[in-house]
Amino acid sequence: MQQAKIIQDVEEQILICGKVVHGMKKGRQLGFPTANVCADAGLLENGVYGVLVSLNGKQYQGIMNIGVKPTFESNLEKTIEVHLLDFQNDIYGELIECQLLFKVRDERKFPSIDFLINQIKEDIRYARQKFNSMGAFYKNSKKEFFRNEQIS
Numbered sequence: 001m002q003q004a005k006i007i008q009d010v011e012e013q014i015l016i017c018g019k020v021v022h023g024m025k026k027g028r029q030l031g032f033p034t035a036n037v038c039a040d041a042g043l044l045e046n047g048v049y050g051v052l053v054s055l056n057g058k059q060y061q062g063i064m065n066i067g068v069k070p071t072f073e074s075n076l077e078k079t080i081e082v083h084l085l086d087f088q089n090d091i092y093g094e095l096i097e098c099q100l101l102f103k104v105r106d107e108r109k110f111p112s113i114d115f116l117i118n119q120i121k122e123d124i125r126y127a128r129q130k131f132n133s134m135g136a137f138y139k140n141s142k143k144e145f146f147r148n149e150q151i152s
Contacts, residue, residue: 014044014100016064016080020091026072027083030113032120034065034081035091037098041066041080044100046107050127053084054097060084061131063123064098070109071116085124102130 018039027034046067053060064082082098104123110116 015097016041016100017095017097018080020094020096022092023079023081024072026069027081030117030120032083032124033088034083035096037080037082037096039080041078045103046078048104048107048123049100050102050104050130051082051098051100053082054099055084055091055094060087061127062087062098063104063120063127064100065107067107070107071113083120083124085128101134104130 016037016039018037020035021038023034023036044066047065049064049066051062051064053062062082062084064080066078066080068078080098082096104126110119
C-alpha cells in the first residue's frame, strides 16, 4: 500500500481515496454522521482537516478526522472519517476522494462527549468560513493521489 506523505509545497494537495465502509457509528450518534474511508493515512498528521470531497461526479465540502479517536478510548488504530457538510445520503460501498485543503486543529482527547460535540460544531463553523474565503482557489490545484491497493 502506498504511504501518504505530508506535502511541503503549498501548490500541491493531498488526495485520499477509498471506499466508504461501516464504522462504529459514533459520528451518527453525536449528530455528525461520518463516512469511514478505507485508505491508508500513512504519515499524515492526526487532526481535523477541511476537505473537498468528490463522490459520484459531485463535489462537497467536509471536515475529516485522521486519528485514533482518543475521546472514545478506541483501539488506537489510525482511521480516516469525513463528515460531508449539508449531506444526508447513504454512501456505504461508494468510492470517495477527499482533497485535504487546510488543517482545522490537532486531534485531542476531550473530557466529555458534550465538549467533543461543541468542538465539532466549532470545527464546522470554522471550516465553512474558510471554504467561503477560499472561493474557487482549490478547484484547480495539483493533486497527489493516495489509493488503497484494492481499489481498481
